[in-house]
Amino acid sequence: MxxxxxxxxxxxxxxxxxxxxxxxxxxxxxxxxxxxxxxxxxxxxxxxxxxxxxxxxxxxxxxxxxxxxxxxxxxxxxxxxxxxxxxxxxxxxxxxxxxxxxxxxxxRGGGLYGLLSRVGRGVAHILSEAFQTLAFYGRLISALWRVLLNPRRIRIAPSVSLMERAGLDALPIVATTNFFVGATVAFLGQSLLNQFGAKIFSVELVGIAVLREFGVLITAIILAGRSASSFAAEIGAMKMNQEVDAMQTMGVDPFEALVLPRFIALLAMTPLLTFVAMLSGLFGGLIVIWTAVGLSPAFFIQRLLDNVGVSQFYIGMVKAPFLAVIIAAIGCRQGLEVGGDVEQLGRRVTMAVVQALFSIIIVDAIFALIFMQFGQ
Known part of the structure; x- marks a missing residue:
């Protein structure tokens, strides 16, 4: 009708x-x-x-x-x-x-109510992210323990492939970046110390800065932008295509198949990249001090051994595995949190990089306080 x-x-x-x-x-x-x-x-x-x-x-x-x-x-x-x-x-x-x-x-859009509402949602989001991160670390430790009890479960082929992509392929950018960082520290240091007639101490400045902080920090920042985003994008794309759900249906643990190989690759390659970064930074400082100050390479190396020592090298290397764990975990967790659309993928990749950078700075500051308490 x-x-x-x-x-x-x-x-x-x-x-x-x-x-x-x-x-x-x-x-x-x-x-x-x-x-x-x-x-x-x-x-x-x-x-x-x-x-x-x-x-x-x-x-x-x-x-x-x-x-x-x-x-x-x-x-x-x-x-x-x-x-x-x-x-x-x-x-x-x-x-x-x-x-x-x-x-x-x-x-809710305006006024004091809107401001307080946004602050409340932000705090709730931070607490939720912290809880989910702790839960992710728990699942990661559980999967790692199962693999350690049965080493045959380790996926060697993807781990080695990821070592090449996340480690060896990053060597050029890590070495180049740290070379210029070391050169910049040496140039600024000798320019400043020259005003006090103490430009010879620029060798110690370069050694401590590169070995203790910049070598590992710049390497971790590069890996956060390069590997954390890559891990989040790769796993997120698989989550969008329901490949992760297919793995679970077939009885394959996504943590063992996707997370652990990336975790192992970054844990193995970050110390190597940090070592290369330290050598590159010292070489950049050596070149600047040799050309600007006139100190020979032999004098530079001898002064490093006498006044800087290997303790600064060990301090820098100790941080590398911890930063590797943080970068790999954040990248993989954000990838597993991707929903079913491209917007979610882009948001999670961005969050992976931001959270990794923030965590690197926080962990580095914590290590600085710890070493300061031990007089190092």
Whole structure:
């Protein structure tokens, strides 16, 4: 039936108004009936004060009709009741809930309430990320323990392949970056110390800075941008394509197949990359001091051995495995958290890099405090 929407308003004995809706209150059949109902109730509400609805005569009713009826009821706290079918009641409740949620979303957008709401959501997100990270480390330790009890479960081929991609392929950028960092430290150090007649101490400055801090720190930062993002993107793409779910269906533990090879590769290659970074940084400092200060390479190396020693080298190398664990874990965890769309993938890759960089700085600061307490 295609009966157009209509309504009738009649006064009742108790000084209220009875409104009966008939016809098809749908997006195609309503026409201007919704606007006429709003105008009629606005005029009648001033005189009567109470309205009673009879919706039993409705033939078809959709969200457009529900929205028109709710607009007519806006601002009225004197509605006596709605005589309607259960499906009409359900549709009215659904549209009313959608309108209420939209109003709340707009209200949250500004003012002090909006600011406090954003801060609260941020704190809750940080706590959630911390809890999920601890849970991830627990699963990682459990998988590592199973592999140690049964070494045949170690996936040698992917681990070696990842060592090449995450380690050997990163050697050129790590060496080049640390060469220029060491050269920059030497140049600035000799320029500053020359004002006090102590430019010879620029050798110690380069040695301590490169061996203790810059060698391992610059390497970890490069790996955070290179490997953490790569791990998150690779595992995230597999999660989007439901390959991880397929692994679980076939009885393959994703931690053993995806996380542990990356963990082993980075744990094995980060100390090697750190060692190369230290050599490159020292070589860059040696070149600058040789050309700018005039100290020979033999004098540079001998002064390093006498005044810097191997203790600074060990301090830098001790940090490498811890930073490798952090970078690999963050990258893999963010990859496993990817949902089903590309936007989630991009967001998780970005979070992997940001969290890895933040964690590297925090861990390095913690090591600095620990070594300071031990007088190193």
């Amino acid at each position: 295609n009966k157009p929407a209509d309504f009738e308003i009649a006064p009742r004995i108790d000084a209220s108004v009875a409104v009966a809706l008939t016809g098809n209150w749908t997006v195609t059949g309503m026409g201007v009936a919704g606007g006429r109902l709003l105008q009629a109730l606005s005029g009648s509400g001033k005189d009567t004060g109470r309205v009673a609805f009879d919706l039993s005569g409705l033939e078809r009713f959709d969200t457009a009709g529900a929205l028109a009826l709710l607009k007519a009821l806006d601002g009225r706290d004197d509605v006596q009741g709605l005589d309607a079918r259960p499906d009409v009641h359900s549709l009215l409740a659904f549209v009313h809930g959608a309108r209420t949620e939209g109003d709340l979303a707009v209200h």
